[in-house]
Amino acid sequence: MTSLRPGRSGPPDGPSIRRQSPRYGERAVMALLLAAGALSVVVTVGIVVALLFPALDFFREIPVWEFLSGTRWAPTFADPSFGVWPLITGTIWTTVIGLLVAVPIGLAAAIYLAEYADPRVRKVLKPALEVLAGIPSVVYGYFALVFVAPELLNDLLHVEVGTYSVLAAGLVLGIMIIPTIASLSEDSLTAVPQSLRQGSLALGANRMRTTLRVVFPAAISGIAASVVLGLSRAVGETMIVALAAGTQAQVVSSPTTPGQTMTGYIAQTATGESTPGTLTYNTLFAVGLLLFAITLVINIISIRLVRRFREAY
Amino acid sequence: MASIGAVATAPLRARKAGENSPASIGFLVTLWVAVAVAMICLLTLLVTAFVDGYPRLDGALFTRYSSRVIPETAGARAAILGSMWVIGTTALLAIPLGIAAGVYLEEFADEQRWYNRLIEVNLQNLAAVPAIVYGMLTAGFALAIGLERRVVLAGAIALSLLILPVIIITTREALRAVPAEIRQGSLALGATPLQTVWRQTLPSALPGVATGTILALSRALGEAAPLLLLGGLVFVSYDPNGLMSGFTTLPIQIFSWTGQPQEEFQELASAAIIVLLGLLLLMNALAIIIRNRYQRHW
Numbered sequence: 001m002t003s004l005r006p007g008r009s010g011p012p013d014g015p016s017i018r019r020q021s022p023r024y025g026e027r028a029v030m031a032l033l034l035a036a037g038a039l040s041v042v043v044t045v046g047i048v049v050a051l052l053f054p055a056l057d058f059f060r061e062i063p064v065w066e067f068l069s070g071t072r073w074a075p076t077f078a079d080p081s082f083g084v085w086p087l088i089t090g091t092i093w094t095t096v097i098g099l100l101v102a103v104p105i106g107l108a109a110a111i112y113l114a115e116y117a118d119p120r121v122r123k124v125l126k127p128a129l130e131v132l133a134g135i136p137s138v139v140y141g142y143f144a145l146v147f148v149a150p151e152l153l154n155d156l157l158h159v160e161v162g163t164y165s166v167l168a169a170g171l172v173l174g175i176m177i178i179p180t181i182a183s184l185s186e187d188s189l190t191a192v193p194q195s196l197r198q199g200s201l202a203l204g205a206n207r208m209r210t211t212l213r214v215v216f217p218a219a220i221s222g223i224a225a226s227v228v229l230g231l232s233r234a235v236g237e238t239m240i241v242a243l244a245a246g247t248q249a250q251v252v253s254s255p256t257t258p259g260q261t262m263t264g265y266i267a268q269t270a271t272g273e274s275t276p277g278t279l280t281y282n283t284l285f286a287v288g289l290l291l292f293a294i295t296l297v298i299n300i301i302s303i304r305l306v307r308r309f310r311e312a313y
Numbered sequence: 314m315a316s317i318g319a320v321a322t323a324p325l326r327a328r329k330a331g332e333n334s335p336a337s338i339g340f341l342v343t344l345w346v347a348v349a350v351a352m353i354c355l356l357t358l359l360v361t362a363f364v365d366g367y368p369r370l371d372g373a374l375f376t377r378y379s380s381r382v383i384p385e386t387a388g389a390r391a392a393i394l395g396s397m398w399v400i401g402t403t404a405l406l407a408i409p410l411g412i413a414a415g416v417y418l419e420e421f422a423d424e425q426r427w428y429n430r431l432i433e434v435n436l437q438n439l440a441a442v443p444a445i446v447y448g449m450l451t452a453g454f455a456l457a458i459g460l461e462r463r464v465v466l467a468g469a470i471a472l473s474l475l476i477l478p479v480i481i482i483t484t485r486e487a488l489r490a491v492p493a494e495i496r497q498g499s500l501a502l503g504a505t506p507l508q509t510v511w512r513q514t515l516p517s518a519l520p521g522v523a524t525g526t527i528l529a530l531s532r533a534l535g536e537a538a539p540l541l542l543l544g545g546l547v548f549v550s551y552d553p554n555g556l557m558s559g560f561t562t563l564p565i566q567i568f569s570w571t572g573q574p575q576e577e578f579q580e581l582a583s584a585a586i587i588v589l590l591g592l593l594l595l596m597n598a599l600a601i602i603i604r605n606r607y608q609r610h611w
Contacts, residue, residue, distance in 0.1 A: 033417035034417055037413075037422065039414060040414065040481070041432055043439060043474055044435050046453075047446060051446070105350055105351055109347055109351055129351070135535070137536075137538070138537045138571075139590070141568070141571065142583065142586060143358045145571060146571070146579055175354045175358075178354075206334065235443070236442070237443070238541075239564075270541045270544070276452075291443060291445075295441065295442060295446075299437070299442075300438075303438075
């Protein structure tokens, strides 16, 4: 076709582009690449199926309503009870305490790094935050159990907590998600164009006002998304709460008491002997499905937040 | 003293709006305190682990197996070898798949197609799914195909699924940083799109891909939650010797030792933490070296 068009250079009777060899190999490779891309969807479907089937077996014996509204969680007792509320209160306490630590510190660190820090200071602080982000959660769990509960809370701050408490677990959970919130928020603060800052300073505002009234609001979508991502990590974190929050599933009413979270229950029961097909084994998947549903909702909110409030500069 | 008003307002303004007003200084001090708290936490954590674990950082830690009863002479041999087996297998599974998916999404996927948008949103979601859920998926999958849950292969599958979204996302970022001119030049010289990716784009993006991949693997090395769902795995007293061999890993061993009541086990746990942090440091250093030496800026 194109090779026959007048004025085109090149031999008119040479091999046309159309008649080049049909490259089946390339087609196959493209199909493989598409398959690799599609694998992520397969994984999601797999998660839903893997959680749903044992959970359905569970809900055939225990009505969904009883599971969601019951206030006593004792699946392995002689008189078993399957109310998930105690696990939810455990998760809420550790998550809220974690966010109370991580949001102020993370945002302050982000503001400092993006708006105030000297480039040389930044060069030291950013890798330090990355180190904090790279420490495995089981190490944080050890830290909560061996240092935060006995030494920091009991000896130094004179807060009476036992070996296990949602307070110690929540505090360390907060430390763990500081880097998540700090680095994502810093990214969105740095993305705010310099002209906005200059405009504000030219109108006589000082750096604090410029930061709080101009830069911060301009970056709010990214900051909100970072907090929501931190929330999702706090809800799903397992090792810290499994080690430091305790294994008593009770409705938690005070931060100094032990409590079990949804992930803590899954970790505890999974490490014990649980045979596939039994009711105890299926409770894992019922709780897992609830956990997955909660984090899914949080993630969707986060993706929406970024999209809705994204300011194009 | 003619115009009292002017004299009074000038310092007032400076106090309210200047860089050195109390509010400004207070704000900056608050920021400093927050950063200091974060750094103190990091230091305390590292110092605690080192002080507790240093006395137990001996030969026995590397050569002996774990023990239920005698913590004084127990070691993490099985866990260290198990971690290497599982991470090695994870790398073999996750790296090719992750890079292939990243290349597809960044270079070939037509964003207008509904299935490509679905993959996109789905990927963002998967990156934030709790790690423990991947363990449940793997346990269910192993049960469905009749694979023993407690073997290296099952552990590697769980960790691969966990880090796959991370590898895909970093691959895409590295590919995006390659300037369009390189692709256009290659295509103009008659290379097919696939040859362009294989011979030009991917090699140019390789340092970025390698850095992101090593960081993803170091995340897998430290992760214990998904492996807990594969059952037992705690007191393994033999070397893993294949994909179908039972195993334990360092994070799981640390978890199990930390949960024991005796103080000797806690010491052992902190010694194992030092080993784990040392391995992670090595991997991170490797990533930084690759980033600094080979990354090109266009």
